[in-house]
Amino acid sequence: MAIRDDVLVVGGGLAGMTAALAAAREGASVRVVTDSESTLQQASGLVDVLGYPTPHDDADDAGNRTPVANPFDAVDALPDDHPYRLVGVDALRGGLSVFDDATGDLYRGGHTERNALVPTVGGTVKPTARYPASVAPGLASDDRTTLLVGFDGDTDVDAPNVAAHLRAAGVPFDVGGVTVEFPGDLDGTDQQTRLAHALDTDEDGVRRRLAERVKRSPKRAGDDVFGEGGDADDGAAVDGFGDVDRVGFPAVLGRARPRQVRDALAERLDAAVFELPPAPPSLPGVRLRYRLRDALREAGVAVTTGNPVVDHDVEPTEGAGGDGAENPAPRITTIYADRNGTKTPYEPDAVVLATGGLVGGGIDSERDAVYEPVFDCPVAHPEDRYDWSDADAFGPHAFARFGVRIDADGRVLGADGAPLYANLTAAGGVVGGYDAAAEKSASGVSLATGYAAGRTAVAAASSSHPTPTDVTADR
C-alpha cells in the first residue's frame, strides 16, 4: 500500500512550508515531498511582501522609484490577476501569522504593517516586511552612525564600497567601511560556515579578537566619517570608534548560536551589532530553513527530501465530463516520487503544488512552449517566443509572470477557467501573474498563496472522506 496523508505538498520552499504549516494548523496529517534541499539557503533571509506595486510605471526621470510605505494599502493598485488580488489580503495576513508563529524571536517586523528599509550587501536599501533579528539593528530608517566591516579575502562583502553606495543612496546616517583580517588561522577563509562555526564555538577566543580588530579599525575607514584616528598599534580604541553606534558584519555571525555571537561582539564593541543581508549562499537563509524545519517537526509534518515527483494517477469523479455547473473536476489519487530509480507511491487526499517558478524548476520551457512539468497545468504565454521577454533588461518581461492560474482559494485552474482537479492547489513561484523580482513580492506571495492553498487542501481532503482516516481500516 502507498503512504497515506491528508495533504501532500510538492516542494519545500517558503510556499510549500507555509502551506504545510497552515494545513497542519487545521488538524490535517501533512507530508512535504521535495526534489532537493530548500532553496531558502540561497535567499537573503529577508521576507518581502510588496515594495513596488507598479515597478515599470513609476520611476522618475533618473530611473529611481519610491517604495510603498504600507504594502497592504497598495494591493488595490495591482492588476486583477495578481495573486494578492486573487487570494486577498486576509490570506496574506494569515500567511504572515503562520510565518511569525514559526519563526518567533528569529524574526522582526511583525509589530507593524509598514515596510522596513534594510541596507543590503549590495549597498542598496530594500523594502521588506520581515527581517532576521540579526539584521534589525541595521535598519536604514535609524540615524545612528554605522561602521561596516568586511573580511580580508571575502569577495562577497567589500565594506568600504557598500558604505559608499549607501552614502550615495542618501541614507540618513553616517556610514563608513573597513576591511579587517579574520583572526587566527581563518584569515582569508571564504567558507561562511567555517567562520560561523568558529564564532559559534568561540574557537581560540575569536569573538574577543575580532572585536579588538574592529575597534582599532575606524581610522582606516578612508573617509572623514569617524574623525581623526589615534594610534592603532597601542591596542586601545582609537578616537574615531567612540562615534560608532552600530557595527555591521558579513552574515556569518554564527549558525547555531547567532544571538550569543552578536551579544558577545556588541558587549565588547559597546555598539549594536548587525548582519548585512547577503547574496547566496546565505546563513540567514540557512537559519530560516532550520527554523522552519523545526516548526514542521513540531507541527507533526513529515518531510521527505531528495525525491522529485515524477508521475501521478488521476481518477475522474462521478459524473465528470458532464456539462454545466455540476461538473466535478477529476481527483489526483496517487503521486509517485522517484528515489534513485524506484518509484515511491503516495496516496494523499489533496495535493499542494509549490515547486517554484522558472528558476526553481516549477515552470519550465522549451523553444515553443512554457509548461508546468509535474501535473501539466496550463501556463498561459504568448505564442511568439520573442514576446516572452522585453528588450530592456529591467523591463516588464512577460516571462516573469509565467505560471499557473489559481482561483480565490488557491485551486489550480484549467484553460477553461474551472478547477483543473478537485484536490489540487498551488502556491508560490509556480503561480503566475506577478513579477516577484521587480515588485519585491516573492516571499509575501509565497506566504499568502501558501496559506490559501494549505487551507483549501484540508477542506478538499476532508470532503473526500467523511470520517477521519483510520490507518488500520484496510488491513
Add this chain to the structure above:
Amino acid sequence: MTDEPQPHDDQDVQDDHHACSGCGSTDDAGDTAKTDGGTAVDDAGGGTATDGGAAVDSGDGFEPIQVFPEAEDADLRPGSDDCYKCSTCDTTCPVAEVDEDFPGPKFQGPEQWRLKRSEDHDIDDSISKCSNCMRCDSACPSDVPLSQMHNTARAQYVDEQMDKTSLKYWRNRLLANYGTMARLGSTFPRLTNAVMGNSLVQQVNEKLLGITAEREFPEFATETFRAWYAKRGGEATSVENARRARKRRGDDPDADKRVAYFHGDYANHNTPEVAKALVHVFESFGYAVLVPEQRCSGTPMFANGMLEDARRAAKVNVGNFSELVEDGVDVVCSCTSCSMALRQEYPELFSIPGTAKVAANTYDAVEYLRINENLDGELAAADTTTDDLGVDSFAYHAPCHARNQGLDGQTVELLSQLDDVDAEDVGDSCSGISGTYGWKTEKYETSMKIGEEMFEHMEEADATTGMTECPTCAMQMEHGTGYEIEHPLQVLEAALVDGATAEDEAA
C-alpha cells in the same frame, strides 16, 4: 558516470578478458559468467559498453584510436556546466564547517573538473578530506552530480598521485577492504576481539598504520549472520516460515513473495542481530528472505578512491542480485550506505550489465515494507509495551546516506505509531565518522568536531537508547555519548514478531 559507454569501462572489460584467456581457470570463467549474467536485454547502456569492449578486444592487438581527446570525461561536462556557483553545497558541507583547509564541494566537483581540462593540473590533495557524506548532492539546486565528481576525482588522485608503497595507501586499502579483514576476524572471533581490544595493538595500529587508538574496534560476532542463516536451514526454512506467516495472516499461501537481502559485511560479521531482525520481520509479513552470495557494497572503497576494488565487488553483487531481480525479486538493505551504493553510486560509476535494473529495484528494508505492506497500521495496532522493548525513548540520528535517499524522516514517523515509545530526531547534522574517515588518525579530530552538534543533541534528548540505520554512525554515537545504539529493524522485530527469537533459540 552513467551507463553510457565509457572508454575506461571498455578498458576494464578488456583487462578481464585478457585475464581470462591468460589463465583460463574455471574460477575466472565462472566469475565472468556471473558477471555477464545480466547482459540479456537489460539496460542497454551497460550492455553496449560491455559488448563494445568485447568486440574491440578481438585478439588481434587492435587498439582503437581516441578521435575525440576529451571523450573520456565528456559525461561530467554537463554536470559541471550546470553549476552556477551559488555555493549552497559549501554551506551544507560538514567538513568545510570545521576545516578551513578544505575548499568545499564546489571546488572538489565542478571547479576541479574544469582545472583538470588542462594537462598539467593534478588533483588537489584536499580531495582526500572529502568524507563522501554526499550531502552536497541534495543541496544542489541545479542537480550537479557532485558526489559522482568527487568519487571520480578521488579515484584519479589515488590512481595517479598516491604512492602505492606508502603506509597511508595500504592503511586506506585495508580500511576500504574491511570485508576481507572481517572474514579473517570472524574465523576466530573471540581471539580477534581480544587482540583488537588490546591497548598495545591499538597503539601499534595508531603508530604504524594511522588507525586511531581513540576508538574501540567493533567486535566480531561469535556466529556470522550467514552461518546462522545456513544453520537454520537456509532458503528452504525462510520459504517455509514465510508460507506459514502468509497462512496465519490470511494471505495466499502460494503467493511468490521473496526479497533478496543485501546485508553487506557489517551486519554479517558484527551485528548479525540486525540481519536476523530483518529476516524475522520480513518472514512475519510473509516474505521469504534470500541471501545471495555478496561482497562489500563498495561504500568504503569509493570513499578511499579505491574504485577498482569497488568495481570488482560491484560486479559480484550486481551479477548475483540481477539474476533474482530478473525473476521479479526486489532487493532490500538494512544499511543505508549499502542501499545508497546499489541505487546511486553503481549506476553513476560503473557500466556493469544489470546495474540499472538492480538500482531501480533496491529499497531500504523499512521503506519496502512501508510501500508494500501496511507497516504503519500494523505498528499502530500492535499492543507493544515498553516492557517488550525494554526501551521507552530513542535518540534517533538520520545518517547522511539515508537523508540523501529521502529516508531521514521515516524512522521517527514510524515509531510515532507505537504507544508509549518516544523517538526524538537529534537534528540534521552529520555524525562525522563517515565510515572509515573517522578511523584515520589524521581525520579523527575533524570527525569528532563534526559530531559535536549531534552529541550535544543526543545528550539533551535524554533518551534510553540511541538509534540509527548506519553501522558507523552507530559507532560514532556510542563513542561520543556512551549511548547504546539499536537499529530500527530491531524495534520492529520486538513490536511485530511474536516469539521469533525464542523459536530460533529453541531450534
